[in-house]
Amino acid sequence: MLKYIICLAALSGCATTKQQYGEFEAYVNSFIAEAVSRGVGIDEVELPSTIKLATLKDYTLGVCKVNGTIEINVKYWKSLSLNCREQLLMHELGHCVLNRQHENGGIMAENMTEYPHCKSYAENRTALLDLFFGVTH
Ligand SMILES: [Zn+2]
Numbered sequence: 001m002l003k004y005i006i007c008l009a010a011l012s013g014c015a016t017t018k019q020q021y022g023e024f025e026a027y028v029n030s031f032i033a034e035a036v037s038r039g040v041g042i043d044e045v046e047l048p049s050t051i052k053l054a055t056l057k058d059y060t061l062g063v064c065k066v067n068g069t070i071e072i073n074v075k076y077w078k079s080l081s082l083n084c085r086e087q088l089l090m091h092e093l094g095h096c097v098l099n100r101q102h103e104n105g106g107i108m109a110e111n112m113t114e115y116p117h118c119k120s121y122a123e124n125r126t127a128l129l130d131l132f133f134g135v136t137h
Pocket of ligand 1: 095102110
């Protein structure tokens with residue numbers, strides 16, 4: 001009987017190809033949705049293996065590690081507005097999934113100048129995401 005239960009758990013684990021990201025899952029889903037709506041296919045195998053809260057250096061909001069794991073600074077996460085949280089996750093997913101480097105402005109800017117509110121991200125979200133995903137008008 002125990003064996004049967006383990007099998008079932010393994011099966012349901014296999015049935016869902018999506019990684020589990022806990023509280024970050026919604027941000028990954030909106031990253032995927034925004035990419036797909038712009039014709040950018042995101043292969044799920046390229047998604048980060050893990051996204052988690054961690055203790056990072058001061059003034060560092062998040063990192064994409066070499067192994068593809070995203071770490072978000074536990075010290076700042078709660079103080080970020082929802083807009084900043086999304087911008088931060090887009091930024092780190094930009095590094096980890098799209099292999100993007102830092103740029104002078106936009107989502108891949110090294111510094112989040114509008115921390116902790118990110119009002120202009122919210123106001124210019126569509127244009128910023130177009131730029132981020134390489135859509136030219
Ligand atoms: Zn960065």
